[in-house]
Structure formats: C-alpha cells, structure tokens
Amino acid sequence: MPAAAAALSPSAFIDRLVAITGPRGVMTAEGDMAPYLEDWRKLYRGHALAVVRPASTDEVAxxxxxxxGAGVSVVPQGGNTGLVGGAVPDGDGRSILLQLGRMNRVRGIDPIDYSMVVEAGCVLEAVQGAARDAGRKFPLSLGAEGTAQIGGLIATNAGGIHVMRYGMMRDLVLGLEVVLPDGSVLSELTTLRKNNVGYDLKQLFIGAEGTLGIVTAASLKLFPPLRATRTIFFALPSLADGPRLLSLCREFTGDAVESFELIPRQGIDFATAHVPGTVDPLEGRPEWTVLTEISGRSDERLQEDLDHLVEAAFQAGLVTDGTIAQSEAQSKALWLLREAIVEGQRLAPGIQIKHDVSVQVSDMPGFVHAASEAVWRIHPDALINPFGHLGDGNIHFNVTLKAGSTADAVKGVSEIVYRIIDDFGGSISAEHGIGRLKAAAHAARCPKPRADLAARLRKAVDPKGIMNPSVFRPAR
Structure with missing residues (x-):
C-alpha cells in the first residue's frame, strides 16, 4: 500500500472494507479475483488489494x-466488456477494483413520463426487458448487451447500432447519481427534459471512464415501441454508393432508419467460415453490402414507403441486389451475420488489430479506401475488414496480419490508420473510449487547450488522484 496508508495496514484496510459490505462484498483470494482483473480482449491484466462488490450507493460512498483517506486508488468496473482496457487496474497492486454488479435494481419506471431509474449494475438486456414489459423501449443496442452494465455504458458513452436515430448514451441519460472522489454523493436523478439551471453536471461523468466519480444510478429516456419494422440487406455497386443509399433511405421513410450497417465481403467470409449458423444471404459474393433496419407506425405505411424506396434505389443504380426479411427469424439471421463478424475475425488465424474510428458519413468511402491502400502498401497480405455503423460515420476498421507479426508491425498499422483519420478530420475513438489502449494516441493529438482544461478539471474534482488513475494517461 502507498505511504499515505502507512497508518492502516493492508489487513486492517481489508477489515474496514468487510465492515462496510459484509464478507460477501470483498474478495482477496487470487483465484476469486482473477476473472475481474483481466479485460475482455485479454490485452491487460492487473493486480488489486481486493475486488469489492458493494450492494448500495451508501456502501460505495x-x-x-x-x-x-488511505490513499488507495479505485478502479470501477461494470460488465467488463470494454475494449480499451479502462476497467482493470494496472500492475502495482495499490488499488481496489470496485465491481458494481450487485447494484442491479430497477428503481422505477414511469411509462407516462417515458423514463426509468436504474442502478449502475443493471445489465443492458435487463433494462431493455423492463422497459418492454412497461410498454416502452430503451433503444441502446450492442453486441454485449447480455453482459454490459448501465454504469459502464455511461462511463464510456456507449453507442451501438441505433445511434443515428436515438443518439449515444449521452443522449439517453436524463440524470445521474454519482459518488464523488471524496465519498460525497451527487444525487441528480431528475427525469426533467428541461432543467436549465447552469452547468449540466451529469455530462461531466458520461464518457469520463470513472475518472471523476462512480456512477451508481441513472434516470434514462424511454421511447414508444414502433409497431412495424423491416430488416433489409442490400448489395452496393461500390462503397461510394453507401452514403447515397443512406440518404435515400432517410428521405423515402421520413427519417425512420434505425440502423445502417456496412458489411464488407471480408466480414462475411470471417463470419461464415468460423461462426456456425451464419449464412451469406445473397448470391454473387458482392464486395460491399449494408444491413438496414427501418421502423414505422404501421405495416401498411412502412411497406408503401419501402416499395418506393427499393424502386428508387434500383433506378438510381445504388443497389444491385437485396433481400427483405419476411419473418422475425429471417431478421435475426441477418443480424446474426452482422454480430458474427466480430467473433469470426477473432477466431480467424493471424493477429487481429481493431480500430474504432469515425469520420463524416460522406467521407467514409474515401477514408476506407485511403486507409486500406496505406496498410496494403506495407502489408500486402493483410486482411482488411472495415465494418459497422455507416449510418453515423463510425467504422470498425479491423486488420488481420499473419501470425508471427511483430509488435512493431501491429503498432505501425494503428499509426497508419490514425494518420489517415487525422487527414479526414475524424476521431480515433468513436464509441469505445480511450482507456489505457488509446491513451498515448489521444495525448499525441489532443490540442493543448483541451488537454490543459481536462487536466485542471480532473485535478479539481479528484485532487488526490485516486479515481481510475491509469485511464487517459499514457504508460511511462
């Protein structure tokens, strides 16, 4: 333990933790702690004095x-589904890992006000189900929704497949309850839509990755469920036609596009080769396809809009083939293909390099072509799999290098991709956060006024520097 904790021995510190949570809330055995101390991608593994699992906001405080008081750092963790190493401690063993999974109550749902209040440990899938049972919809949706927790989704400002219609997590939060670094509780679980009383403090904590405080509960926006939905899989003549087709879809459906996902041939090949149950839905092996979901208030009106859309898309030469799911099972099969791209690439031989980047939607084809050519000039045999949220400009530009490639080669690929992103005025982190993985890349391109203001804010809120200290800070 650090010098500041010299008056409190490690065993006495653990005893104090147990006194707060009870024996069920504290783990210290290496075997018990191990699953919490490694990130989902197995890129980072740390050490901790204890894994602590509080059951209430009072216990967190x-x-x-x-x-x-003891000078011990706190690393908060939700479902541990993050992709940038921000929810596991470093290797010095001078921190506790605060795991919030026991705080999983839905505190209330107001269907008239279209809002709900949930604790940070609620799993996204459970929140979706609770809203659905109340006749409402919580629209955030992503691949890890069966394990990702609300607190972590808020801490990373998660996105997912419905961002273009409903926004990021930042847009879905009405209020927060947060334990601050001194143990005081900021309780602003308002469900007001208009609350213009100065600084919107909740926004400080959304996307802050636990560096300013620990989110313990949130009030969330709900929406009416839409009665009609269609899932469509289109083949594009070229990647350049993707943004134009998106614009047409929005125009012909009254901006009712829920999702618009780019799926390249390489992604389909990864999925069908390695994930059982996935099927290529179109003949001819098109190089570029999109999966779109469009919703409306009635089947009749939606079908009429789609008939006009499909006719216009073919006439404009924006699509060469397509299929519309005729049942829920067919829709699930198309979405399974989209989700299986991640697992398929993970299981494929070679070294996988992931990037979560964004550019303007209209710049997406140019970025993908420029970044691909730049990578292939150095690694002609690389497999490039740019897939994801074309509808909001967020692409997962993933690269597979041959097995045995050096760490310098892997780092070099990311440097190439980030350099092209800079050329297009984009972002190196669209929805996954910075964490530890992107800390150095972020620091290298963060403008000085922004970096200085962020540092002053962090110092002011957390003067002892105990909140998730490794996040946003490049390793030394």
Missing part, C-alpha cells in the same frame, strides 16, 4: 471515503 463509504468505500470511496475509506480509500480517499
């Missing part, structure tokens, strides 16, 4: 006060 007491734990943080204890850590602040």
């Amino acid at each position: 007491a734990i943080v006060r204890l850590c602040a």
Whole structure:
C-alpha cells in the first residue's frame, strides 16, 4: 500500500472494507479475483488489494471515503466488456477494483413520463426487458448487451447500432447519481427534459471512464415501441454508393432508419467460415453490402414507403441486389451475420488489430479506401475488414496480419490508420473510449487547450488522484 496508508495496514484496510459490505462484498483470494482483473480482449491484466462488490450507493460512498483517506486508488468496473482496457487496474497492486454488479435494481419506471431509474449494475438486456414489459423501449443496442452494465455504458458513452436515430448514451441519460472522489454523493436523478439551471453536471461523468466519480444510478429516456419494422440487406455497386443509399433511405421513410450497417465481403467470409449458423444471404459474393433496419407506425405505411424506396434505389443504380426479411427469424439471421463478424475475425488465424474510428458519413468511402491502400502498401497480405455503423460515420476498421507479426508491425498499422483519420478530420475513438489502449494516441493529438482544461478539471474534482488513475494517461 502507498505511504499515505502507512497508518492502516493492508489487513486492517481489508477489515474496514468487510465492515462496510459484509464478507460477501470483498474478495482477496487470487483465484476469486482473477476473472475481474483481466479485460475482455485479454490485452491487460492487473493486480488489486481486493475486488469489492458493494450492494448500495451508501456502501460505495463509504468505500470511496475509506480509500480517499488511505490513499488507495479505485478502479470501477461494470460488465467488463470494454475494449480499451479502462476497467482493470494496472500492475502495482495499490488499488481496489470496485465491481458494481450487485447494484442491479430497477428503481422505477414511469411509462407516462417515458423514463426509468436504474442502478449502475443493471445489465443492458435487463433494462431493455423492463422497459418492454412497461410498454416502452430503451433503444441502446450492442453486441454485449447480455453482459454490459448501465454504469459502464455511461462511463464510456456507449453507442451501438441505433445511434443515428436515438443518439449515444449521452443522449439517453436524463440524470445521474454519482459518488464523488471524496465519498460525497451527487444525487441528480431528475427525469426533467428541461432543467436549465447552469452547468449540466451529469455530462461531466458520461464518457469520463470513472475518472471523476462512480456512477451508481441513472434516470434514462424511454421511447414508444414502433409497431412495424423491416430488416433489409442490400448489395452496393461500390462503397461510394453507401452514403447515397443512406440518404435515400432517410428521405423515402421520413427519417425512420434505425440502423445502417456496412458489411464488407471480408466480414462475411470471417463470419461464415468460423461462426456456425451464419449464412451469406445473397448470391454473387458482392464486395460491399449494408444491413438496414427501418421502423414505422404501421405495416401498411412502412411497406408503401419501402416499395418506393427499393424502386428508387434500383433506378438510381445504388443497389444491385437485396433481400427483405419476411419473418422475425429471417431478421435475426441477418443480424446474426452482422454480430458474427466480430467473433469470426477473432477466431480467424493471424493477429487481429481493431480500430474504432469515425469520420463524416460522406467521407467514409474515401477514408476506407485511403486507409486500406496505406496498410496494403506495407502489408500486402493483410486482411482488411472495415465494418459497422455507416449510418453515423463510425467504422470498425479491423486488420488481420499473419501470425508471427511483430509488435512493431501491429503498432505501425494503428499509426497508419490514425494518420489517415487525422487527414479526414475524424476521431480515433468513436464509441469505445480511450482507456489505457488509446491513451498515448489521444495525448499525441489532443490540442493543448483541451488537454490543459481536462487536466485542471480532473485535478479539481479528484485532487488526490485516486479515481481510475491509469485511464487517459499514457504508460511511462
């Protein structure tokens, strides 16, 4: 333990934790802690004094006060589905890992006000189900929704497949309850849509990855469920036609596009080769395809809009083939193909390099071509799999290098991709956050006024520097 904790021995510190949470809330055995100390991608593994699992906001506050007094760092963790290493401690063993999974109550749902209040440990899938049972919809949807927790989704400002219609997590939060670094509780679980009383403090904590405080509960926006939905798989003549087709879809459906996902041939090949149950839905092996979901208030009106859309798309030469799901099972099969791209690439031989980047939608084809050519000039045999949320400009530009490629080669690929992103005025992190993985790349391109303001804010809110100290800071 650090010098500030010299008056409190490690065993006494653990005893104090147990006194707050009870024996069920504290783990110290290496075997028990191990699953929590490694990130989902197995890129980072850390050490901790303990894994602590509080059951209430009061317990979180007491734990943080204890850590602040003892000089012990706090690393918050939700479902541990993050992709940038921001939810596991570093290797010095001078922190606790605060795992919020026991705080999983839905505190209330107001279907008239279209809002709900949930605790940070609620799994996204459970929140979706609770909203659905109340006749409402919580629209955030992503591949890890069966394990991702609300607190982590808020901490990373998660996106997913419905961003173009409903926005990021930042757009879905009405209020927050947050334990601050001194153990005090900021309780602003309002469900007001208009609350213009100065600084919107909740926005400080959304996307902050646990560096300013620990989200313990949130009030969330709900929406009416839409009665009619269609899932369509289109083949494009070229990648350049993707943004134009998206614009046409929005125009012909009254902006009712829920999702618009780019799926390249390489992604389909990864999925069908390695994930059972996935099927290529079109003949001819088109190089570029999109999966779109469009919703409306009635089947009749939606079908009429889609008939006009499909006719216009073919007449404009924006699509060469396509299929519309005729049942829920067919829709699920198309979405299974989209989700299986991630697992398929993971199981494919070679070294996988992932990028979560964004550009303007209209710049997406140019970025993908420029980045691909730049990578292939150095690695002619690389497999490039640019897929994801074309509808909001967020592409997962993933690259597979042959097995045995050096760490320098892997780093070089990311440097190439980020350089092209800079050329297009884009972002190196669209929806996954910065964490530890992108800390150095972020620091290298963060303008000084922004970096200085962020540092002053962090110092002001957390003067002892105990909140998730490795996040946003390049390793030394």
